[in-house]
Amino acid sequence: MKRLAAVLGAGIVAVIGSALLLDAPSALTRPPVVTPTVTEMVTEVVTETVEVAPEPTSPARELLATLEVKGRAPMTGYDRALFGQAWSDDVRVPGGRNGCDTRNDVLRRDLHDTVIRPGTHGCLVESGTLLDPYSGETLEFVRGPRSAEIQIDHVVALADAWQKGAQAWDEDTRRDFANDPANLLAVRGDLNQQKGAGDAATWLPPDTSFRCDYVSRIIGVKATYGLWVTEAEQEALSRELMRCP
Structure with missing residues (x-):
């Protein structure tokens, strides 16, 4: 069992x-x-496609791309007198031949609270206040011994222009260039002296908030007058434009 x-x-x-x-x-x-x-x-x-942002563009960047790039010509033969009488009113640029010299034209444009000397047909600036674009400081202009504290700067310096195409210009074009309001700014005198004949590769305004306007103005002037840029200058201009809003 x-x-x-x-x-x-x-x-x-x-x-x-x-x-x-x-x-x-x-x-x-x-x-x-x-x-x-x-x-x-x-x-x-990694399921999403990574898109590369396009390089920022602007009218100034597009204009910069049209400027010829090459080395400086020699300074041989340069003379300020080759650009005509300083602050001549006898120019073909907008605002010229208005009965007032270019320096006072720019002072009236860039200063505010201006006082005009009586009997000068609204031309001669006796005093005014400048918000200096190069330093960002507010400066007082008073005609007299200290009037050089505010000067008129050629944004594209005459000597720089001479080395980058102006040697081939006729007398009238050089005179117009030297008095063109588009190329002129009332600025703090010592900064104008500090800049000298420098281009964007060697000098930029201490006030960084103005640099975008500054380099854009350089590009516009050089494009208007057919001036070229050096490789270093082109790189400096492009770099500053990349920082613009």
Whole structure:
């Protein structure tokens, strides 16, 4: 009887085991576990296309691209007198031949709260206040011994122009250039002297907030008069334009 019971028990266990094996998925048919490669994992994570922002553009940048780039010509033969009488009114540029010299034209334009000397047909500036673009300081102008504290700067210096195309101009063009209001600013005198004949590669206004206007003006003047830029100057102008709003 004990032997019969043992045999029956073993049979029951065998039947139950078979049933369990039938219900469970076969090891041969179970899908294999696939471990993704590093490349596949990175590809799955980086699903968005990275777009490169276009290089900023502006009228000044487009104009800069039109300027010829080459080296400086020699200073041989340069003389301030080759650009005509200083502050001549006899010019063809806008505002010329108005009965007032160019210096006073620029002072009236750039200063505020101006006082004009009576009997000068609204021309001669006796005093006024200047917000100096180069330093950002507010300066008082009073005609007299200290009037040189505010000077009229050629944004593109005459000597710089001479080395970059002005040698080939006729007398009238040089005179017009020297008196063109687009190329002139009333500024703090010592900064005008500090700049000298420098271009954008060697000098920029201390007030960084004005540099965008400054380099844009240089580019506009050089494009108008067909002046070229050196490679260093082009790089400096482009760099400053990249910082503009």
